[in-house]
Amino acid sequence: FSAKKVLIVYAHESPASFNAAAKDAAVAALTAQGCTVEVSDLYAMKFKAAATTEDITGGVKDAENFCYAKEIKLASEEGRLADDIKKEQEKLKEADLVIFQDKKAMLSFTTDCPESVYSDTGINGDINVTLWPLQNGILNYCGFQVFAPQIFWDPATGSPESRSSMLEGWRTRLQNLSSLHWHA
Numbered sequence: 001f002s003a004k005k006v007l008i009v010y011a012h013e014s015p016a017s018f019n020a021a022a023k024d025a026a027v028a029a030l031t032a033q034g035c036t037v038e039v040s041d042l043y044a045m046k047f048k049a050a051a052t053t054e055d056i057t058g059g060v061k062d063a064e065n066f067c068y069a070k071e072i073k074l075a076s077e078e079g080r081l082a083d084d085i086k087k088e089q090e091k092l093k094e095a096d097l098v099i100f101q102d103k104k105a106m107l108s109f110t111t112d113c114p115e116s117v118y119s120d121t122g123i124n125g126d127i128n129v130t131l132w133p134l135q136n137g138i139l140n141y142c143g144f145q146v147f148a149p150q151i152f153w154d155p156a157t158g159s160p161e162s163r164s165s166m167l168e169g170w171r172t173r174l175q176n177l178s179s180l181h182w183h184a
């Protein structure tokens, strides 16, 4: 058994947030199990989310009729992606095992609304429908084996005890994840 490499992509603007606590719990629990954990802190990095010509170096082929999909494909093939993208791609490649299809992924996030709001009769609709394009369209399509998401329902409203128990459940789940699925 060799230690696994884990990449956590973290996006929250406040280090005092529940999201930060969930990230820290994951780093601690996984590190304690001997994993190497890297965090991409998107806000701290000021990672640019918009898809623009800045993602491409060496100039675009057709600036007048800029088509991101075509230009980014070409830039990728020719090694002309911007450094911030290359760095994240490198981290993804490094993370866990060698073969891309062996890679596993899991979404971990909080909400501001209770679970009932994300049901088929709730105002936001079935959470699984919302997650489908991310979990299936992006992660599964790119070769990840996707675990069930870790959803912290409305941590801001609950008591400190309920938040502590959410974090404790998260730690336990992370311990289970590695013992059940990684040591195979």
Ligand SMILES: Cc1cc2nc3c(=O)[nH]c(=O)nc-3n(C[C@H](O)[C@H](O)[C@H](O)COP(=O)(O)OP(=O)(O)OC[C@H]3O[C@@H](n4cnc5c(N)ncnc54)[C@H](O)[C@@H]3O)c2cc1C
Binding pocket: 012, 014, 016, 017, 018, 019, 020, 021, 109, 110, 111, 112, 113, 154, 155, 156, 160, 163, 164, 167
């Ligand atoms: C513009 C915007 C719009 C949004 N709209 C929606 C929406 O429509 N619907 C929806 O579901 N979500 C929405 N969200 C997401 C929602 O705000 C967050 O999911 C929610 O606030 C909980 O995440 P947080 O980390 O920000 O919690 P915070 O509000 O930062 O923290 C929640 C509580 O946890 C406490 N806490 C921090 N660390 C710990 C710790 N170690 N142990 C125990 N407690 C701790 C904090 O002190 C605080 O009391 C929105 C977010 C933004 C930015």
Ligand SMILES: *[C@@H]1O[C@H](CO)[C@@H](O)[C@H](O)[C@H]1NC(C)=O
Binding pocket: 118, 119, 120, 126, 127, 128, 148
């Ligand atoms: C979404 O899927 C999970 C896992 O199958 C299930 O537990 C949950 O109840 C589903 N949510 C809704 C709103 O149907």
Ligand SMILES: *[C@@H]1O[C@H](CO)[C@@H](O)[C@H](O)[C@H]1NC(C)=O
Binding pocket: 169, 172, 173, 176
């Ligand atoms: C952890 O794994 C055990 C054994 O499979 C199971 O009984 C338990 O429910 C799991 N706990 C969590 C939080 O997933």
